[in-house]
Amino acid sequence: MSKLYKLLILSGDGIGPEVMDEVIKVAKCVEEKSDVVFEIQKDDIGGAAYDRYGVPLSDETLAKAKESHAVLLGAVGGEKWDNLDFSLRPEQGLLSIRKEMDLFANLRPALCFESMVDASSLKSELVSGLDILIVRELTGGIYFGEPRGIEEKSDGTRIGINTQSYTTEEIRRVARIAFELASKRDNRVTSCEKSNVMESGILWREEVSYIHKNEYPNVELSHMYADNCAMQLVRNPKQFDVIVTDNLFGDILSDEAAMLTGSLGMLPSASLGAFDSNNSRKSLYEPVHGSAPDIAGKGIANPIASILSFAMCLKYSFNMDKESDLINQSVNKVLSDGYKTADLIGDDDKNLSTVEMGDKIINQLKQNF
Numbered sequence: 115m116s117k118l119y120k121l122l123i124l125s126g127d128g129i130g131p132e133v134m135d136e137v138i139k140v141a142k143c144v145e146e147k148s149d150v151v152f153e154i155q156k157d158d159i160g161g162a163a164y165d166r167y168g169v170p171l172s173d174e175t176l177a178k179a180k181e182s183h184a185v186l187l188g189a190v191g192g193e194k195w196d197n198l199d200f201s202l203r204p205e206q207g208l209l210s211i212r213k214e215m216d217l218f219a220n221l222r223p224a225l226c227f228e229s230m231v232d233a234s235s236l237k238s239e240l241v242s243g244l245d246i247l248i249v250r251e252l253t254g255g256i257y258f259g260e261p262r263g264i265e266e267k268s269d270g271t272r273i274g275i276n277t278q279s280y281t282t283e284e285i286r287r288v289a290r291i292a293f294e295l296a297s298k299r300d301n302r303v304t305s306c307e308k309s310n311v312m313e314s315g316i317l318w319r320e321e322v323s324y325i326h327k328n329e330y331p332n333v334e335l336s337h338m339y340a341d342n343c344a345m346q347l348v349r350n351p352k353q354f355d356v357i358v359t360d361n362l363f364g365d366i367l368s369d370e371a372a373m374l375t376g377s378l379g380m381l382p383s384a385s386l387g388a389f390d391s392n393n394s395r396k397s398l399y400e401p402v403h404g405s406a407p408d409i410a411g412k413g414i415a416n417p418i419a420s421i422l423s424f425a426m427c428l429k430y431s432f433n434m435d436k437e438s439d440l441i442n443q444s445v446n447k448v449l450s451d452g453y454k455t456a457d458l459i460g461d462d463d464k465n466l467s468t469v470e471m472g473d474k475i476i477n478q479l480k481q482n483f
């Protein structure tokens with residue numbers, strides 16, 4: 115009997131629907147070639163959801179997301195919705211779905227395809243073969259801590275306040291994910307904080323060390339101050355395997371690491387929750403890029419970030435490592451054959467539309483299976 119996986123596709127705005135159509139084609143191809151059935155449901159998020167439901171994430175959509183085995187998201191946002199009240203803006207749909215599904219671990223690989231080595235701003239020998247995974251805590255820390263706000267003192271001075279706070283459990287659960295993932299890779303975790311100047315950093319270091327000692331003693335653990343990590347990422351990025359860090363540092367370090375590998379149109383991400391009693395976990399996969407309003411509707415968006423996000427879904431939600439690797443290999447082959455979308459194009463490359471790129475990858479994937 116084939117395994118049945120429920121996928122909820124939230125294409126969103128701008129180029130979201132264009133790139134997600136290619137993901138659906140890839141999912142059908144995987145379905146044809148392996149022992150799984152994907153039950154695909156579609157709904158709206160962001161501006162598209164506001165237009166349809168009056169809110170950027172409706173309760174019904176959230177309920178469907180919670181019932182699915184994985185959510186695949188395109189992107190949200192656009193000028194049309196820029197003047198809405200803050201609570202109704204497209205980005206709120208994204209923040210709400212992550213929070214409501216308790217997706218506390220954000221995974222961002224920085225993987226350098228051989229065909230893209232020259233697109234990096236670093237020397238090719240520094241990035242060739244690069245394969246780092248950044249695990250960022252996503253639902254705690256300074257973006258959510260209280261008190262927060264802008265206060266005005268009696269003398270008219272204004273103070274902007276945000277609070278960095280982490281509990282034991284918030285740190286332990288994301289540390290477990292980092293150790294677990296490292297044990298399936300090169301078995302090394304670097305934990306980053308600023309324990310030299312922040313109490314929350316001291317707690318972070320102690321709790322990560324506790325989980326290491328008691329649950330994952332066979333994984334190699336090192337600690338690094340986050341500012342040093344930022345420097346090491348451009349000095350010698352290949353020294354890292356898995357980096358685990360908090361929400362704020364992770365936001366910055368994951369952008370930095372990802373850009374070592376080239377274009378925004380190539381970067382996937384996963385957001386994971388805890389395992390439930392059935393040993394499955396809530397998960398959402400999305401490209402790092404936004405809705406790219408400047409190119410929306412032109413059929414030229416790069417679908418690779420979304421396709422690679424689907425490859426992450428196969429690996430992290432369905433344990434389909436082989437199929438996931440085959441997608442990565444197919445993307446690499448198509449790029450190294452010189453087929454590129456407009457955002458990647460070089461002098462000798464052949465320019466493909468969004469649909470043509472999707473088709474090329476699928477043809478290659480069929481050959482690889």
Ligand code: NAD
Nearest residue numbers: 189190191192378379403404405406407408409415416457
């Ligand atoms: P963006 O990522 O949408 O675009 C930045 C630049 O990269 C643009 O020139 C765009 O054309 C290009 N680009 C992005 N993805 C591409 C792709 N797949 N193929 C080819 N080129 C691509 O960021 P932005 O312009 O700062 O924001 C546009 C809108 O997207 C805003 O409303 C913003 O709030 C929203 N946004 C959403 C997300 C998300 O949904 N996760 C993330 C970032 C920005």
